[in-house]
Amino acid sequence: MAEAPAPATAGKLGLYSYWRSSCSHRVRIALNLKGLEYEYKAVNLLKGENSDPEFMKVNPMKFVPALVDGDSVIGDSYAIALYLEDKYPERPLLPQDLIMKALNLQIASIVCSGIQPLHNLTVLRFIEQKVGTGESLPWTQQQIDRGFTAVENLVKGCAGKYATGDDVQLADVFLAPQIYAAVTRFQINMSNYPTLARLHDEYMKHPAFQAALPDRQPDAPSST
DSSP states (O other): OOOOOOOOSTTOEEEEEOTTOHHHHHHHHHHHHTTOOEEEEEOOTTTTGGGSHHHHHHOTTOOSOEEEETTEEEOOHHHHHHHHHHHOTTSOSSOSSHHHHHHHHHHHHIIIIIIGGGGSHHHHHHHHHHTOTTOHHHHHHHHHHHHHHHHHHHHTTTOSSBTTBSSOOHHHHHHHHHHHHHHHTSOOOGGGOHHHHHHHHHHTTOHHHHHTOGGGSTTSOTTO
16 A cells, blocks of 8 residues: 655655656666665555555645655656755756757657557556457557657657757656666667667666666566
């Protein structure tokens, strides 16, 4: 059962998370990049813990992640990322250049509104129930391919070591979990997206991204 909302240990953030949630994965990366310690509060989505009345006090939408900072709770990965950027600006994730800043925000928005929600667990269960067993995978692949085509075209001319230059920025925070899921779960042919495939290789070498990987979380099954 998920915990009731409560302040984290003094001076430490709390993160309600599920090991396989790409939305939670984004926030873990952002926290790691900014060097912020946090308490991990597991919410098992497969067991429906996100529908527990106590967790609904944390996030009425019944989604993870949710970030607890003192008496405040922020319950959306995009909002959390911008909150962390404003409150902890020492390691910025958004560039000063307005065009590049807008590009980072655009890529983050594509991932969190144009790709991931279209194949989250609720949607996949609905497709399996209403359309047929096995029908959720081609649906998921279609949504990821559509989004990756757009992002590949956006970054192929401006990418450096990372998506929008040689520094890790917000676009990378959102892209890394989506690409990871595409590669490990959804059988996406990344040869169609050479820039994104190269970025994935870079993310997998970076300590902040490595520490945020799903199978390294405390609630990940031991067999993963």
